[in-house]
Amino acid sequence: MKKVRLLEKAPAKINLSLDVLHKRPDGFHEVKMIMTTIDLADRIELTERNDGQIHIISHNRYVPDDNRNLAYQAASLLKQRFKVDKGVSIAITKMIPVAAGLAGGSSDAAATLRGLNRLWKLGLTLDELAVIGAEIGSDVSFCVYGGTALATGRGEIVEHLPAPPHSWIVLAKPTIGVSTAEVYNNLDLTKVSHPDVDGMIAAIQENDYDRMTGLVGNVLESVTLKLYPEVAHIKDQMKKFGADAVLMSGSGPTVFGIVQYDSRMHRIYNGLRGFCDQVFAVRVLGERNTLD
Numbered sequence: 266m267k268k269v270r271l272l273e274k275a276p277a278k279i280n281l282s283l284d285v286l287h288k289r290p291d292g293f294h295e296v297k298m299i300m301t302t303i304d305l306a307d308r309i310e311l312t313e314r315n316d317g318q319i320h321i322i323s324h325n326r327y328v329p330d331d332n333r334n335l336a337y338q339a340a341s342l343l344k345q346r347f348k349v350d351k352g353v354s355i356a357i358t359k360m361i362p363v364a365a366g367l368a369g370g371s372s373d374a375a376a377t378l379r380g381l382n383r384l385w386k387l388g389l390t391l392d393e394l395a396v397i398g399a400e401i402g403s404d405v406s407f408c409v410y411g412g413t414a415l416a417t418g419r420g421e422i423v424e425h426l427p428a429p430p431h432s433w434i435v436l437a438k439p440t441i442g443v444s445t446a447e448v449y450n451n452l453d454l455t456k457v458s459h460p461d462v463d464g465m466i467a468a469i470q471e472n473d474y475d476r477m478t479g480l481v482g483n484v485l486e487s488v489t490l491k492l493y494p495e496v497a498h499i500k501d502q503m504k505k506f507g508a509d510a511v512l513m514s515g516s517g518p519t520v521f522g523i524v525q526y527d528s529r530m531h532r533i534y535n536g537l538r539g540f541c542d543q544v545f546a547v548r549v550l551g552e553r554n555t556l557d
């Protein structure tokens with residue numbers, strides 16, 4: 266019998282604004298951040314297995330192919346919780362740089378949740394999948410929906426926002442990987458200037474490009490830029506080449522620049538390729554995910 270197979274896209278996210286309010290008793294940090302998905306995506310191919318096993322196929326040496334893989338954890342969680350006899354092979358084609366502040370692993374997990382909900386006919390809503398996703402990682406709930414949102418709590422409380430004003434995003438990732446836990450652990454909240462997250466929400470709601478680019482901010486820059494001066498160097502280069510706003514995404518090290526016109530986007534992209542081996546120019550994805 267022919268095996269059932271389906272595909273899911275797993276887009277990266279950037280944080281347009283990222284504030285940390287305080288450290289919580291459970292060790293996590295209370296955040297207030299605006300996330301948006303961009304058109305740089307991994308491809309997840311799910312193929313049903315009759316032997317009940319979960320297999321990861323990935324040809325990227327930085328991506329684990331066992332139960333450390335977040336897509337594996339997503340499949341395992343659904344299988345146990347809903348007593349599914351079937352197994353699945355999960356082939357991951359990585360386009361999103363790893364350990365980059367772009368939530369690649371979280372998005373792979375979220376895409377696996379959406380895909381297995383279809384493959385195993387579980388009948389769950391996106392809201393239900395987002396609650397399950399929070400058990401895997403703080404960013405997984407947002408990645409279940411995609412689009413643009415305010416994320417609070419440890420990141421798992423998601424309130425949808427409209428798509429940001431039309432813009433191009435140029436991404437540059439230096440050849441270092443950053444540990445999210447290390448960055449949060451080194452954060453000194455007495456020494457940061459907090460971004461205006463509410464102003465950013467208003468700018469997005471009013472479709473005000475100038476206000477949006479004027480308000481980008483990320484408190485985690487205070488840690489990563491000190492640990493890795495090359496990130497600050499890339500930020501400077503991106504400003505020099507004419508980006509309207511430049512910010513580090515998440516815990517880094519990826520830096521993104523925002524521009525309105527594609528001529529400027531090409532100039533920054535070409536200029537940065539001399540400094541950095543991983544450079545991308547992409548659109549913001551306006552649409553949220555649906556279940557089919």
Ligand SMILES: C[C@@](CO)(OP(=O)(O)O)[C@H](O)COP(=O)(O)OP(=O)(O)OC[C@H]1O[C@@H](n2ccc(N)nc2=O)[C@H](O)[C@@H]1O
Nearest residue numbers: 292293294366367368402403404419445446449515516517
């Ligand atoms: C910084 C952000 C911003 O979007 O993204 P990345 O840079 O990872 O993409 C997120 O807050 C990262 O979310 P995620 O990568 O899912 O984190 P998790 O796996 O849940 O946690 C990894 C570790 O980060 C720390 N952590 C994470 C989230 C949070 N709100 N407070 C924390 O202190 C904890 O030490 C935790 O053990």
Ligand SMILES: Nc1ncnc2c1ncn2[C@@H]1O[C@H](COP(=O)(O)OP(=O)(O)O)[C@@H](O)[C@H]1O
Nearest residue numbers: 333334335363364365366367368369370371373
């Ligand atoms: N499917 C996956 N893709 C990438 N990394 C994964 C995946 N599953 C687990 N990981 C692990 O998660 C770590 C963080 O990866 P990633 O999600 O790409 O970064 P970030 O948290 O900075 O957005 C990696 O070092 C890797 O070992």
